[in-house]
Amino acid sequence: MFxxxxxxxxxxxxxxxxxKIIVLIITAVVIVTVGVAVFVLRSPKDxxxxxxxNPDSGPNNDANNAQxxxxxxxxxxxxxxxxxxxxxxxxxxxxxxxxxVSKTRPLTDTGxxxxxxLPGVKVRTDKSKExxxxxxxxxxxxxxxxxxxxxxxxxxxxxxxxRSSTLQQTYYSNYVAQSGEQAANKFSAKPGQSEHxxxxxxxxxxxxxxxxxxxxxxDLPAGKWLAAHAHAYGFIIRYxxxxxxxxxxxxxxxxxxxxxxxxxxxLYESGLTLDEAVALIDAVPAATR
Ligand SMILES: [Zn+2]
Numbered sequence: 664m665f666x667x668x669x670x671x672x673x674x675x676x677x678x679x680x681x682x683k684i685i686v687l688i689i690t691a692v693v694i695v696t697v698g699v700a701v702f703v704l705r706s707p708k709d710x711x712x713x714x715x716x717n718p719d720s721g722p723n724n725d726a727n728n729a730q731x732x733x734x735x736x737x738x739x740x741x742x743x744x745x746x747x748x749x750x751x752x753x754x755x756x757x758x759x760x761x762x763x764v765s766k767t768r769p770l771t772d773t774g775x776x777x778x779x780x781l782p783g784v785k786v787r788t789d790k791s792k793e794x795x796x797x798x799x800x801x802x803x804x805x806x807x808x809x810x811x812x813x814x815x816x817x818x819x820x821x822x823x824x825x826r827s828s829t830l831q832q833t834y835y836s837n838y839v840a841q842s843g844e845q846a847a848n849k850f851s852a853k854p855g856q857s858e859h860x861x862x863x864x865x866x867x868x869x870x871x872x873x874x875x876x877x878x879x880x881x882d883l884p885a886g887k888w889l890a891a892h893a894h895a896y897g898f899i900i901r902y903x904x905x906x907x908x909x910x911x912x913x914x915x916x917x918x919x920x921x922x923x924x925x926x927x928x929x930l931y932e933s934g935l936t937l938d939e940a941v942a943l944i945d946a947v948p949a950a951t952r
Contacts, residue, residue, distance in 0.1 A: 737950040739943050741933040747926060750950050754941045757861045760800070760923045763941040766848075766911040769855040773828060777862035784809040785820040785870055797824045798862025801897070801921040805865070808896040808919075815892075817885040822875075822917070823866040826859035849913050864901065864920040878904075881916035890916065894931035897924040906936050 737749050752761040755768075757775045764770055779796040782805040786795040797805050805821070812819050826834070831854045838847035858864035866876070867889065874880035881890065881904065890900050901920040902912040922930070922937065930940055 737947055739940075739947050741929055741935055741940060741943060745929055745933050747929050747944075748950070749944045749947050752944065752949065754945055760863065760921060761926060761941070761944065762861060762863070763937060764856065764858045764861060765938060766852070766856050769853075770860060773855050775860065776827070777825070779825045779862050782806055782809075782821065782824075785818070786824075787820055787822040787868075790823065791830075793825060793827065794823055794830065795821065796862070797821070797865055798921075801863060804897045804921065804924075808867075808893065808898060811892060811896065812885075812888065815888050817888055818870045819867050819885065819889075820870040821865050822868045823859065825862045825865075826857060828854040828860060831857045831860060849907075850915070852912075858901065858918075858920055863922075864918060866915075866917045867919050868917050876917060878914050878916060881914065886916045889919070893919055894927040895924070897921050897927050899927050899930050899937065901937060903936065909936050909938050911938075 738746050739749050740746050753759050754761050754763045755771060756762055757764070757770055757772060758777065778799045779793065780799045780802050781792065781795055782797050782802045784806060788795075809819060809821075831852065835847065835851050835853055838851040841847075852859075854860070868875050868880065869883075869885055874883055874886070880886040893899060898919040898921050900916060901918050902910045902915040904914040904916075907913055920937065921927075926940070930937065933940070935943075
């Protein structure tokens with residue numbers, strides 16, 4: 664090493680010099696200073712925790728992406744080549760955009776009431792103002808989704824948005840009375856088990872009620888458009904076809920759930936349900952900052 668040679672040279676030259684101790688001290692100080700400077704300059708800087716999806720992830724990029732090293736301990740791999748950073752998300756917090764509410768993960772705060780607002784889109788007018796509303800956090804993207812649908816030629820209405828625990832109990836009791844408890848449990852949720860109580864989910868049906876709350880909506884051009892484009896606005900089809908055993912609910916092509924654009928895109932690309940993704944997300948410790 665160059666610095667070591669310099670040190671030896673200086674040392675041999677000044678061994679018999681009366682000032683050798685002073686020279687040695689100065690040399691040592693210089694070496695330590697250079698070492699500290701190099702260490703500081705080469706240390707990685709901690710950026711803010713954020714959600715990241717590989718911008719170029721796609722069906723043909725798996726091989727390339729799989730070779731990338733994990734950026735940090737908070738990275739979650741949804742499938743090879745498709746990673747998200749769980750960051751500071753808490754999937755048990757009903758105010759968190761990534762919250763999981765299901766039959767096996769009911770709301771921990773049964774009295775939770777989000778801030779809500781009318782989103783300014785076409786709504787089912789015979790519902791209460793409360794049920795025509797969504798969480799304030801998703802108003803803008805709800806408007807963007809409906810506007811994009813109109814541009815594409817589809818006339819949707821928001822048929823059921825926020826539901827209080829009391830309203831959810833009323834719906835559930837009515838369905839049980841009509842169809843029996845076993846059947847009701849496949850398409851209706853008990854209070855505390857419905858995403859509608861978070862203000863992050865709503866039912867989106869055609870204004871003319873074609874295939875209203877019917878799985879045939881998914882076969883219509885409008886339903887196909889919704890399934891193909893919702894993620895661009897931060898929404899997912901929460902209860903997909905063929906995933907009934909995982910979500911606990913029948914296929915509901917009208918029930919959309921907001922999770923934010925990054926996770927929505929990741930779920931769309933991976934084909935995973937929110938239930939499956941949250942299992943992976945929860946297995947990784949949240950970032951601390
Ligand atoms: Zn719904």
